[in-house]
Amino acid sequence: MRVLLTGGTGTISRAVVARVLAEGHSLSVLNRGNREPLPEGVEHLVGDVRDEASLRDALGGREFDAVVQFLAFDGEDVERDLRVLAGRAGQYVLVSSCSTYLKPLPHHVVTEDSPQGNPYSAYARDKIAGEEALRAGAGDLPWTIVRPSHTYGERTIPTNFHFGNPWAAWQRVLDGKPVIVHGDGESLWTFTWNEDFAVGLVGLLGNEGALGRAVHITSDESITWNRAFRTVAGVIGAGEPDLVHVPSATLGALREDLEAALLGDKAATIVFDNTLVKSLVPAFDARTTWAEGVARAWEWMQAHPDSRRPDPAYDAFCDDVIARVRSWA
Incomplete structure (x- = not known):
């Protein structure tokens, strides 16, 4: 063709x-x-x-x-x-x-x-x-x-939200800093x-x-956001991540783009039925698990350190929101 x-x-x-x-x-x-x-x-x-x-x-x-x-x-x-x-x-x-x-x-x-x-x-x-x-x-x-x-592919490890640079979330995990997970982290998502x-x-x-x-x-694998974060932490050698759960509506009220990213997408538990594509394309098999994909991406990113860029705006937002949330406790 x-x-x-x-x-x-x-x-x-x-x-x-x-x-x-x-x-x-x-x-x-x-x-x-x-x-x-x-x-x-x-x-x-x-x-x-x-x-x-x-x-x-x-x-x-x-x-x-x-x-x-x-x-x-x-x-x-x-x-x-x-x-x-x-x-x-x-x-x-x-x-x-x-x-x-x-x-x-x-x-x-x-x-x-x-x-x-x-x-x-x-x-x-x-x-x-x-x-x-x-x-x-x-x-x-x-x-x-x-x-x-x-x-996603080998050049990035996706996350729940970012401001143009998804690595910023994983740098926080690697540095032992707390990271924001929307809701209770138990909604199902597909990568x-x-x-x-x-x-x-x-x-x-x-x-x-x-x-x-x-x-x-899409993949047939559906995992919780808590598991997604813990899997990445394990792959990059960060140990148990410090997950701070914040209601999606709260995050959406703070930034309009997060309302779209979370309430309009990632906050919902969603499981895709791939029966149609499998019937049309017998060769299709979304065989790459989240753990496998993250490991491939991490290998590539270690070889390309310029891909692991800091994001001061993301860090400042997370620090501010986490401080407020923890003050409520």
Whole structure:
């Protein structure tokens, strides 16, 4: 297949690039050209996907069997794609988000047919608008919607919230400082290794069973946040972490972005039913556990110390909130 992918250097798209190449497909990647170089064998197209003229110029007369759009964030972005790609794509794959599912959840087990709607997160609402624009405007263009959830790779160890640098939480754990865990830490969450995700997504390309459907792709492992923090502490050699539990609503009241990150996403117990993607892509198996993924990421980060950057703003916020919480006791 001839595949077009936008982005190509982010946590998820980088893994998808590698998987597309591993399966022997022809790959073009479109981005603005201001990040890391792409692997050998990739055709690099330079353009701005949010500028219609730039997008048309970058694509020229090329046609593709599948287009994977990582950089559409609202309905307007999708409508632009549909205009530009009319008659030149065999399948349009919109990468959306599992944050679009209704909050609060009516049931903790979620399928692709679970209701959508997120009053806490503008990002999620914009992603829903993108999905709706695709369904309404695709016409004869075959499409698939893919919904990932908290996907990570070797270059980072994710956490419950951060201000641009997730390592800051783990540096606190490593230094023996207290760290904030939202709620009581017992809600269930899912972390998905990017290479596992890539198997699922690439398996949907050219897959007739995936056309006209939304498919989420996540790990089957659901763990509590307390366990997630303790697992990381063990892997990085920090011993038992000092977990300070703070209500999600309290954190959300202090910062609007935390209302979206927690009440609109990570505070809810959620278990994803991956029956659909497994039926469509028999090769898909989210086999990487949280402990295994953290160990791989920690190995990479030890070899790349510049990835472990301090975040004074995060530290100041945590110190302030923790001091207040402990004064209540």
